[in-house]
Amino acid sequence: MLDKDKKGSTHRGYYWLYQDSINKLLVFDYQPGRGREGPAEMLKDFYGTLQTDAYSAYNSIVDTNNITLIHCLAHARRYFSDAIYSDQERAKHVLEQLQLVYQIERDSRALNHDNEKRAASRQKHSLPILKELGSWMEDQYKQVLPQSPIGKALAYSIKRWDKLCAFVYDGKLHPDNNAAERSIRATVIGRKNYLFAGSHESAKRIAMLYSLIGTCKLHNINPSLWLKDVLTVINDHPINRVKELLPHIWITKQK
Structure with missing residues (x-):
């Protein structure tokens, strides 16, 4: 991304992807670095099974949380x-x-x-x-x-x-996280097209859009139809019910 404080300078940021394959939810979380701080914050209240590659940052997180770590x-x-x-x-x-x-x-x-x-x-x-x-x-x-x-x-x-074979004991689990890796492809294509995010704040907004559009795709929702409907109604939609406009909830109201 472009560094707004240093003209002509760039900074490498990272998108951390979290995908719930059971409920078909997708979240891209932008972090300026690749340390444990990002996933530690995201997963601090998570309880369940986390499937990852072997990146060491996850180990200290699962040691202090109620998380079962399995591998891909x-x-x-x-x-x-x-x-x-x-x-x-x-x-x-x-x-x-x-x-x-x-x-x-x-x-x-x-x-x-x-x-x-x-x-x-x-x-x-x-x-x-x-x-x-x-x-x-x-x-x-x-x-x-x-x-x-x-x-x-x-x-x-x-x-x-043991962590590579853990999926055999739980039918909800997958042998790999290929589904999440498929979701990452959109960011790779996007990066080749637009090259840079203008700032850390812009990268966070891009992550939000990737999350919403990616969740649409997991639910076989046409993103254009979802965006058109949400942008039409959001100004008059009660703020305390804004979650109803999230793709995975929105689709249930269309049937």
Whole structure:
């Protein structure tokens, strides 16, 4: 972003994305830095499960809050995708086993499983695969160079294996946070187009718009229709009922 206090100077800010995949809610929170202060403030009253990459800032937050931290299986998978050219045999084995797990997920969706049935299916079919794979990784790690691509891939997963596999016990959870990463794409495209935010305040307003439009998309709402209706009625809408205009509530009034 442009630094308004220093002409010609720029500052790197960060959007932190929080996505509730159960209730289909999306929040972009702008922070001027990448330290723990931003998520600590956002999550101070949160109680539940938080799925993240392995960024260390989250660890101290969950240690002091009623939060269960789990990790993203897709992030672990990427390490093995990157290692396939240096150790095809080992990397391919992991990728094939994870593909079996994801096929079980697809089958569960095709059968329209509720959360209870999804968890039961995972524990019956996915858990044995993951347990065997975890043991295999520990054995293989003893045979590779720790700083090699496959060594780093194995170390990443072994260190976090319980948190990577936690989704099998709760049908509400997902094996990865790919849905949130898809929501981030809009900011990447936007950044390439407008290049800079004019100030920290502008970046916060952009985050608000990304949050509202992103939530519209999660609910299959045409953002143009929502904006048109909200901008038409908001001046006369009671301030104590303004939440009714949020996309996920607004859509319930349209049916």
